[in-house]
Amino acid sequence: MTLRVLVTGGAGFIGSHTADALLGRGYRVRILDNLQPRVHPHGKPAYLSPDLEFIQGDATDRRALERALAGVDYVMHLAAYQDYLPDFSTFVHVNTESAALIFELIVAHRLPVRKVVFASSQAVAGEGRYRCEEHGVILPEQRSLEQLERGDWEIKCPECHRVMESLLIDESICRPHTAYGISKYAIEMLAGTLGGRYGIPTASMRYTYVQGSRNSFFNAYSGICRSFALRILNGKAPICYEDGAQLRDYVNVADVAQANVVAMEAPPNGHVVLNVGGGKPITVLQFADIILRACVSNLEPVVPGSFRVGDTRHTVSDISAMQRLGWSPAVPVEQSVREYLDWMSAYRDTRPYLEEAERVMQQQNVVRAATVRR
Ligand SMILES: NC(=O)c1ccc[n+]([C@@H]2O[C@H](COP(=O)([O-])OP(=O)(O)OC[C@H]3O[C@@H](n4cnc5c(N)ncnc54)[C@H](O)[C@@H]3O)[C@@H](O)[C@H]2O)c1
Numbered sequence: 001m002t003l004r005v006l007v008t009g010g011a012g013f014i015g016s017h018t019a020d021a022l023l024g025r026g027y028r029v030r031i032l033d034n035l036q037p038r039v040h041p042h043g044k045p046a047y048l049s050p051d052l053e054f055i056q057g058d059a060t061d062r063r064a065l066e067r068a069l070a071g072v073d074y075v076m077h078l079a080a081y082q083d084y085l086p087d088f089s090t091f092v093h094v095n096t097e098s099a100a101l102i103f104e105l106i107v108a109h110r111l112p113v114r115k116v117v118f119a120s121s122q123a124v125a126g127e128g129r130y131r132c133e134e135h136g137v138i139l140p141e142q143r144s145l146e147q148l149e150r151g152d153w154e155i156k157c158p159e160c161h162r163v164m165e166s167l168l169i170d171e172s173i174c175r176p177h178t179a180y181g182i183s184k185y186a187i188e189m190l191a192g193t194l195g196g197r198y199g200i201p202t203a204s205m206r207y208t209y210v211q212g213s214r215n216s217f218f219n220a221y222s223g224i225c226r227s228f229a230l231r232i233l234n235g236k237a238p239i240c241y242e243d244g245a246q247l248r249d250y251v252n253v254a255d256v257a258q259a260n261v262v263a264m265e266a267p268p269n270g271h272v273v274l275n276v277g278g279g280k281p282i283t284v285l286q287f288a289d290i291i292l293r294a295c296v297s298n299l300e301p302v303v304p305g306s307f308r309v310g311d312t313r314h315t316v317s318d319i320s321a322m323q324r325l326g327w328s329p330a331v332p333v334e335q336s337v338r339e340y341l342d343w344m345s346a347y348r349d350t351r352p353y354l355e356e357a358e359r360v361m362q363q364q365n366v367v368r369a370a371t372v373r374r
Pocket residue numbers: 008009010011012013014015032033034035036037039040057058059060077078079080081082094119120121122206207208209210211215216219
C-alpha cells in the first residue's frame with residue numbers, strides 16, 4: 001500500500017521541494033495551500049509536479065483541513081505566515097491556530113496519522129547561547145535599541161559587560177523574541193503537549209536560513225539572497241547591517257527537504273525538536289563576497305553602520321541531533337547562491353522589486369542608523 005502524506009504550504013519554497021522528495025521516495029502527496037497572494041501573485045506555480053494532488057485552501061479553515069487530512073498517513077505542516085510587517089496577531093492566528101487545528105481534527109475524527117512534522121524555526125532560540133570567560137554560559141536578552149544606536153553590536157555579559165563568545169545553539173534553547181518566533185515556539189509546545197497526551201508522534205524542525213530555487217521572489221521576507229541579489233543586479237552594492245560580522249548558517253532547500261523526510265521516517269519517538277542548518281558558520285560579509293563573486297561583480301559590500309531592529313547577532317545551530325539520524329547538509333552555500341541566481345534570472349526587470357522592498361523597509365522604520373559610533 002502506498003502511504004499518503006499531506007504537505008500544507010506545499011506550493012511554497014520548502015513545501016514544494018519536500019513534496020518532490022516525497023514523490024521521489026514513492027509516497028502519494030497531497031498539498032493544501034491557499035496560494036498566499038504575497039508569495040504567489042500569479043497563482044499556482046508552474047514548478048508543481050502533476051503527480052501531486054492539489055487542494056487550494058487555508059490551513060486555518062476547518063473544512064479545508066478536514067478534507068486535506070482524510071486518508072493521510074503523515075502530515076508535514078509547513079504552511080505559515082512570514083513577514084517583516086508588525087501584524088503580530090496574524091503570525092499567531094495562522095501559524096499556531098493551524099497547528100492546534102491539526103491536533104483537534106486528528107483527535108475528533110480518530111485519524112490514524114502516524115506522525116506530524118512541523119516547520120519550526122531557529123527564531124525560537126532568539127539570541128542563542130554565549131559564554132562569558134568569567135561567568136560561564138549565558139542565554140542573553142536581545143540587545144537594547146539604545147545599545148544598537150551606539151553602534152555597539154556585540155552581546156555582552158550582563159554581570160561584567162565583557163564581550164561574550166557565541167556558542168552553537170542546541171534544541172534546548174527557547175527564547176523567542178518576535179511574534180513569529182513565539183508562534184513557532186507555541187507550535188512546538190502544542191506538539192509536545194497534545195502529541196504526548198493523544199499519542200501522536202511529532203517532530204518540530206528548526207530550520208535556519210534556507211536558500212535555493214523557488215524561494216518566492218515576490219515576498220520581501222525571503223531573505224538575504226534576494227536582497228543582496230536585487231541590489232547587485234541593479235548596479236548597487238549589497239548593504240551589510242551592523243559591522244557585517246554577524247555569524248549565520250545557511251542551508252540549502254534540498255537538504256531541508258531531505259531532513260523533513262528523514263524526520264518523518266525516523267521511528268516515532270514522542271516529540272522531538274530538531275535543528276536543521278548548514279553546519280558551517282559564515283559572516284554576512286563573507287556571504288556578500290560569495291554572491292558578488294557569483295554575479296561576477298566589481299562592487300564591494302558596504303557597511304554603513306545601520307542595523308535592523310529585531311535582528312539577532314550570531315546564530316549558528318548545533319545540528320548533531322539530525323546528524324545522529326543519519327542526515328547531514330550536503331550543498332555548499334556557493335551552490336545555493338548559484339541556484340537562487342539561476343531561479344531569479346527568469347525575472348527580467350527587477351528594479352521595481354528592489355524599490356518596493358526598500359520602500360517597505362523605510363515605511364516600517366525597520367532599518368535604523370547608529371547615531372553615535374564607538
Ligand atoms: N525559508 C526559510 O528560511 C525558513 C526558515 C525557518 C522556518 N521556515 C518555515 O518553513 C515553512 C515553509 O517556509 P517557506 O520558506 O517555504 O515559505 P513559502 O512562503 O515559500 O511557503 C509557504 C507556503 O504556505 C502557503 N500558505 C501560507 N499561509 C497559508 C495558509 N493559511 N493556509 C495554507 N497555505 C498557506 C503559501 O501560499 C506558501 O505556498 C514555514 O512554516 C516557515 O515558517 C522557513
